Amino acid sequence: MQPADLARRPVLVLDFGSQYVQLIARRVRERRAFAMIVRHDISADRVKELDPIALILSGGPSSVYEEGAPKCDPGIFELDLPILGICYGMQLACQAMGAKVDAVPSREYGPAALREVDGSSPLLSDVPTGTTVWMSHGDQVHELGEEFIGLASTATCPLAAVRHRSRPVFGLQFHPEVSHTALGTHILGNFLDKVAGSPGTWTMEAYLDQAVRAIRERVGPDERVVCGVSGGVDSSVTAALLAKALGDRVVCIFVDNGLLRSGERAAVVDMFGRHSEAELRVIDASERFLTALEGETDPQRKRVIIGHTFIDVFRDEAKSIPGARFLAQGTLYPDVIESGGSPDAPAATIKHHHNVGGLPAELGFELIEPLRDLFKDEVRRLGIELGLPEGQVWRHPFPGPGLAVRCLGAVTRERLEVLRRADAIFLEELRAAGLERATGQAFAVLLPVRSVGVMGDGRTYESVVALRCVDTDDFMTADWTRLPAELLARASSRIINEVKGVNRVAYDITSKPPGTIEWE
Incomplete structure (x- = not known):
């Protein structure tokens, strides 16, 4: 097997409901191994089809001895694959092989120091006694039985790490994926490198080569790809990748749907003119979208309407493109997970993503993602890696449905203009403070409520704007940004004074989870 093939053999992360499951996948990828999040009850036969180099069983909120607790297919333990169980995953693996799991007197949450570390084990190689780890559990493995042996303990957890005597199955009661565990990434690396034999070939250079080959193999020499671009990093990278693979057989279409940020259309035209050889067509469909959205307030319906209209616009334009067979979209892995867009992924749908789930067959397009x-x-x-300018690559994300999901309630031209101006002011202040690159995403939201205020000597009853800014690495989890009070004060003052119709500004301090980054 060639290294490029090894790069695509995944580490499967079985999701038992852990709030950290996305973080586990990210940590694995940071160690240059390809991680996929899959449902906890994936069959052993399907695991064999996916041909992973290892399995990781995530934590979760349940107790393994409770009726109805999520379980995995016991057949996975017969595949002789390297397996690492984390917290609930460790308890599940140990219980499946004869160990006993019970509740502890009180839930353990917080830091602990490792004791009696068996450094001869590949999992804990170069992990010294006293290393700080992060605990979060209400159950523990109390009796290992004959199959497992202990590798480390803490003051309150006699079996903080274990391994099977004859199989490549390991368990950690603590969470190596969180930053609070001092050598957590190193421990995961030990599992991947020393136990699973990961080749460490999951890199963007390798991904680029593989993706270009895959696109060329799929798209015939006389066929063309239509690519929707919005000016955001996802669609820009998608377009650049397609152009590298197919050259002038890529036609990029920018749809002005009337739901764009301030100056978006001009910025997209300028960027493509200077940095892309792909053909760019600009379509003004703002009236079409706003008419379709008229009177709609439900966020899921907004997304569906925008998605359908977007596809209709593409279908109409594609009629003038000879050989157009494919439609490319910048769907990302978080979109797929949150939408339940993969048969192997966890089933819960958080929100409908307009660019996930395929296209109606009657449109005549095949989807490329x-x-x-x-x-x-x-x-x-x-x-x-593709050579795009850093200013474009590090631009804050913008949702596919645009300002429609930041304009809560009815979407009208007037309300969109209020939101557009408030959003521009907030981003201007963020850039002036030198904080745009340091934050993950920032934007304004127009709320469907009005507020009493006083301006001059008169009473006002006008709109409320919420500001949202988050710190995140992967957009699967996020924390609200602790922006300087002075910056928020300037942004608030400018919005109230410069945007007619707004008399109150709020700042959103909700993390993800429990919230999502976007409000709708």
């Missing part, structure tokens, strides 16, 4: 396996930070690295 070359970024479907990537997290946002990986897309940025791919963009740099």
